[in-house]
Amino acid sequence: MTTPTTDDLRRRAMDRIIFHATPRRFLARTGPWVLTRGEGALLYDDTGREYLDALAGGVFAVLAGHGREEIARAQYDQACNLAYTNPYGTTSRVTVELAEKLAELTPGDLSYCFFSSSGSEAVEAALKLAHQYYVANGEPQRHRVVSLRRAYHGATAGALSTTGWSPGFGVFRTGFGPQVPLPGFAQAMPPYCHRCELGLTYPECGLACATSLEQTLLGSNPDEVSAVVVEPVMGTGGCIVPPPGYLARVRGICDRHGVLLIADEVVCGFGRTGTWFGVDHSAVVPDIMVVAKGLSSGYAPIAATITTPAIAERLPVFWDVHTYGGHPASAAAALANLRIIEREGLVEQSATVGAHLLALLEGLRANPLVADVRGLGMLLAVELADAGDGRPGGLDLAIAGHAAAEGLVVRPLGGTILLGPPLVFTQAQAEQTVEVLDGALAAAGRP
Numbered sequence: 418m419t420t421p422t423t424d425d426l427r428r429r430a431m432d433r434i435i436f437h438a439t440p441r442r443f444l445a446r447t448g449p450w451v452l453t454r455g456e457g458a459l460l461y462d463d464t465g466r467e468y469l470d471a472l473a474g475g476v477f478a479v480l481a482g483h484g485r486e487e488i489a490r491a492q493y494d495q496a497c498n499l500a501y502t503n504p505y506g507t508t509s510r511v512t513v514e515l516a517e518k519l520a521e522l523t524p525g526d527l528s529y530c531f532f533s534s535s536g537s538e539a540v541e542a543a544l545k546l547a548h549q550y551y552v553a554n555g556e557p558q559r560h561r562v563v564s565l566r567r568a569y570h571g572a573t574a575g576a577l578s579t580t581g582w583s584p585g586f587g588v589f590r591t592g593f594g595p596q597v598p599l600p601g602f603a604q605a606m607p608p609y610c611h612r613c614e615l616g617l618t619y620p621e622c623g624l625a626c627a628t629s630l631e632q633t634l635l636g637s638n639p640d641e642v643s644a645v646v647v648e649p650v651m652g653t654g655g656c657i658v659p660p661p662g663y664l665a666r667v668r669g670i671c672d673r674h675g676v677l678l679i680a681d682e683v684v685c686g687f688g689r690t691g692t693w694f695g696v697d698h699s700a701v702v703p704d705i706m707v708v709a710k711g712l713s714s715g716y717a718p719i720a721a722t723i724t725t726p727a728i729a730e731r732l733p734v735f736w737d738v739h740t741y742g743g744h745p746a747s748a749a750a751a752l753a754n755l756r757i758i759e760r761e762g763l764v765e766q767s768a769t770v771g772a773h774l775l776a777l778l779e780g781l782r783a784n785p786l787v788a789d790v791r792g793l794g795m796l797l798a799v800e801l802a803d804a805g806d807g808r809p810g811g812l813d814l815a816i817a818g819h820a821a822a823e824g825l826v827v828r829p830l831g832g833t834i835l836l837g838p839p840l841v842f843t844q845a846q847a848e849q850t851v852e853v854l855d856g857a858l859a860a861a862g863r864p
């Protein structure tokens with residue numbers, strides 16, 4: 418058998434693969450990007466080129482870095498021994514150990530895990546859990562959900578209904594036509610200081626965004642609301658770091674109206690923002706936490722919806738099921754990944770290298786194309802001056818294209834350049850990132 422040439426493989430991929438949310442015309446000239454190897458924060462493609470991955474696998478997932486034999490080995494050993502168990506009243510030692518580990522790491526009394534395979538499934542389970550809890554509690558009318566504009570919570574119907582419209586990804590809903598958003602899903606103003614919908618400035622605003630969320634909740638008839646869903650730092654929506662006190666105010670609003678708080682930690686979890694979980698920055702304990710991506714650093718598909726005894730033990734049965742929920746080989750990958758994050762101090766590294774990267778990015782403000790720079794830990798963004806016009810394919814694409822040509826992977830989205838490196842990123846790699854971005858901004862700005 419002959420090894421296919423690069424061009425062959427790319428052409429064959431174009432002939433056989435439907436790519437997720439990627440216009441075919443974007444791929445028409447070069448074909449898809451075919452990756453062959455990864456090591457730490459470096460990726461190699463089928464032409465042998467090396468790239469610095471400032472996006473942790475493209476979707477903020479690969480916290481422990483690429484090429485970790487320890488995770489692969491744990492998965493292999495578990496699969497050789499027992500690869501699969503079904504999710505109906507059956508489990509495995511490694512799945513129990515993972516649930517115990519998550520109970521130990523998560524704040525407060527979050528301690529019961531429902532396992533699934535992706536962030537969307539885990540968000541969907543959180544919405545079902547909130548409603549079924551209220552049914553068990555004698556309040557079956559509580560089925561409404563409040564989320565934030567610009568939020569991204571996933572691609573299945575419930576998760577998509579909590580996802581907000583924004584320039585980059587509102588279009589995702591079109592696949593469901595008018596059926597999505599589902600009835601009863603309302604969206605509130607995001608805590609987006611740089612483009613405050615009310616034109617206010619923190620702290621004089623008195624957290625008007627939280628007040629506005631409460632008004633949205635009141636407008637939805639609070640006796641019918643089961644949950645408020647938030648990302649502690651909004652990731653895909655543009656790395657929106659809420660102002661101090663915001664999350665605690667949201668917790669208070671939920672408590673006042675007897676509504677559950679769901680924290681979507683799919684991006685923020687496991688050190689991404691420099692603490693174990695995004696909610697840890699505000700010492701807020703949600704009623705339900707959703708984790709995925711960084712749980713296994715993307716080495717295996719696994720997600721969890723984690724809740725308190727008060728909720729889990731109130732339900733006589735939880736009606737949801739996924740064939741791969743609690744998958745032993747995936748659980749083994751997750752446990753090995755969490756061991757690495759703890760042993761190598763990657764949460765602390767995220768805080769220190771992330772702060773260094775943010776300080777360097779601040780220097781880019783000197784370029785008139787840059788409108789804002791923000792971040793927390795290893796979740797950062799450079800917002801461009803043309804971000805407000807809502808047109809896709811503006812400066813962000815040009816800058817990401819120039820960066821890729823120089824061997825740096827970042828994500829252009831709705832006028833913002835998003836960065837979310839693996840937590841193993843070094844100070845030197847942070848410096849290299851900003852140097853390349855500086856050059857890409859200069860190149861994009863040239864007439």
Ligand SMILES: Cc1ncc(COP(=O)(O)O)c(C=O)c1O
Nearest residue numbers: 535536537569570571681683684
């Ligand atoms: C905050 C958040 N929640 C949920 C999801 C959905 O996760 P998945 O793509 O694994 O279904 C994502 C995906 O990017 C996300 O960023």
